[in-house]
Amino acid sequence: MNDLVIRQMTEDDEGFFLELISLTGWGNTAEDLRRILYYEPRGCFVAVLDDVDTGMVASTGYGEVGWIGNLVVLTERRGGGVGAMLMRRAMRHLLDSGASSIRLDAVEKAIPLYERLGFRVEFESLRFTGTGEPAQVEGIEAMKASDLGEVVELDRRFFGAPRERMLIRVQGDFPGLCFVARESSRIVGFIMAKPSDVSVRIGPWICDPGRPDLAEALLRRLMGEATGEKLWVGVPEKNRASVRILRDNGFGSLPTSLRMCYGRCEPMGEVAGRFSIGAADKG
Secondary structure, X not given: OOOEEEEEOOHHHHHHHHHHHOOOXXXXXXXXXXXXXXXXXXXXXXXXXXXXXXXXXXXXXXXXXXXXXXXXXXXXXXXXXXXXXXXXXXHHHHHHOOOOEEEEEEOHHHHHHHHHOOOEEEEEEEEEEEEEOOOOOOOEEEOOHHHHHHHHHHHHHHHOOOOHHHHHHHHHHOHXXXXXXXXXXXXXXXXXXXXXXXXXXXXXXXXXXXXXXXXXXXXXXXXXXXXXXXXXXXXXXXXXXXXXXXXXXXOEEEEEEEEEEEEOOOOOOOHHHEEEOOOOOOO
């Protein structure tokens, strides 16, 4: 390979970030760049080949678990090893930061690369789309900053790793798209969403698996808040209750991804309580 340098990504890379995102159809915004840099400022990288910005990747650490996403290379530079170099740099950052396992969601065309790097398939990561519509929902409340302590603990139980940085930031950025469900004054479920240029992305959506009725009420409250908007949600294949709820509320299937894992790959948390992933690039 010619002169390839991997450097840290900064907010000054906004234009390049958006150029690469435009190749994918994911709809990420400049605000998404600022959030990923907030979550992991030293874990996001740009590949520079022959003095030209060529590709990017981002990582997010949750203690012993790390996540990689947003791997994109300029079309004309694909197939030359740039993606592999970016991945190795992100993996090294997460492992050096204490992660013993690294996860990602893989689209079909990237699976061979990840397998060559040592990633193994865990399960299918399903995708659904729907449209927000008016709904009358009782008992679901807007999430307040004072709820975040309970929300973080509930999330850790079902997600299986600490991601309070993400939860606190999303609630602060989008309070009108975050809701909680209570049972006897105790929070037993919550849902969050983030707008993109192409849809409102639902997740995380966490609920006690013994209360699928509240999980559905959370979804319907969010659908009402996003009336007329296109909605996107990713779901672990083993959460059949979530699949049923989404189909009952008019969501249709999209092409799936594969959840893959590198390193120590024991199951995380309790999948029955994870009604959606937080985001494809951050778990």
